[in-house]
Amino acid sequence: MALGTQLAELAIDIAREAGELARRRRSEGVEIAATKSALADIVTEADREVEDLIRSRLSVERPDDGFLGEESGAERGTGDVTWVVDPIDGTVNYAYGIPSYAVSIAAVIGEPTPAEWEAVAAVVFNPASGELYRATRGEGAWLGENTRLVVNSETSPAGALLATGFGYDPATHAGDLARVARVMPLARDLRRAGAASLDLAFVAAGRLDGYFERGLQPWDHAAGALLVTEAGGIVGGAGEGGTASSTLTVASGAPLFDRLLEAALDG
Numbered sequence: 001m002a003l004g005t006q007l008a009e010l011a012i013d014i015a016r017e018a019g020e021l022a023r024r025r026r027s028e029g030v031e032i033a034a035t036k037s038a039l040a041d042i043v044t045e046a047d048r049e050v051e052d053l054i055r056s057r058l059s060v061e062r063p064d065d066g067f068l069g070e071e072s073g074a075e076r077g078t079g080d081v082t083w084v085v086d087p088i089d090g091t092v093n094y095a096y097g098i099p100s101y102a103v104s105i106a107a108v109i110g111e112p113t114p115a116e117w118e119a120v121a122a123v124v125f126n127p128a129s130g131e132l133y134r135a136t137r138g139e140g141a142w143l144g145e146n147t148r149l150v151v152n153s154e155t156s157p158a159g160a161l162l163a164t165g166f167g168y169d170p171a172t173h174a175g176d177l178a179r180v181a182r183v184m185p186l187a188r189d190l191r192r193a194g195a196a197s198l199d200l201a202f203v204a205a206g207r208l209d210g211y212f213e214r215g216l217q218p219w220d221h222a223a224g225a226l227l228v229t230e231a232g233g234i235v236g237g238a239g240e241g242g243t244a245s246s247t248l249t250v251a252s253g254a255p256l257f258d259r260l261l262e263a264a265l266d267g
């Protein structure tokens, strides 16, 4: 069995177990454990517990692999594979009880930085909706067992349905709003779902025409980006060589991408 397929099957199994834990903890009531980069940047006890579950499962199944997780940081492996994990992407939604959050797990090879890695397997699982998005490099992207994901490459005279997000630090909001103003002439409307991995999954599924956001961390976009590219779309940004980065991440079908990137980039 090809490596990507093996890693994807493991990621699906772990994401389902982790997602069920997150869903169960949500139903029991959520405790804010701490704030991180800003008052609005919260972490719940469930974030930490879910990441611990994912990390311990991977350490048993793939002991030589590296790990990069939102809550427990980075650990280099002795092999070529690193797991990039956001245990609960959409943490604020989760804390408020909004059913739009996801377990995001990607397996990458090479240097564990977005500008250098090659994602080979990805899973984005929303336990509230039951929707599991998955992709293996070179083998396409899927929703559930057999719904093939294909980005929307049609351009509508009404404009594009786009999604974006805003950072936790209030000092970044003016720049984010200026970016929205630059992009709006391309849009029919905007959506703000609050979970980058689900925004990227929706681009892959053709439910959004495009997505742009400043301030994402590698674990926010690692899995969703592979969904988009395996669904025929393009992911890039302001990183080295035009890659997705914390400065800017952009995803869409090919006809829209260059215009969206140009409008979203800071002047």
Ligand code: LIP
Pocket (backbone or CB within 6 Å): 070, 086, 088, 089, 090, 091, 092, 164, 165, 166, 167, 168, 194, 195, 196, 197, 213, 215, 216, 217, 220
């Ligand atoms: C979130 C992203 C979202 C962004 C939020 C936050 P988290 O990740 O998924 O797109 O707008 O500011 O970064 O913190 O829930 O893992």
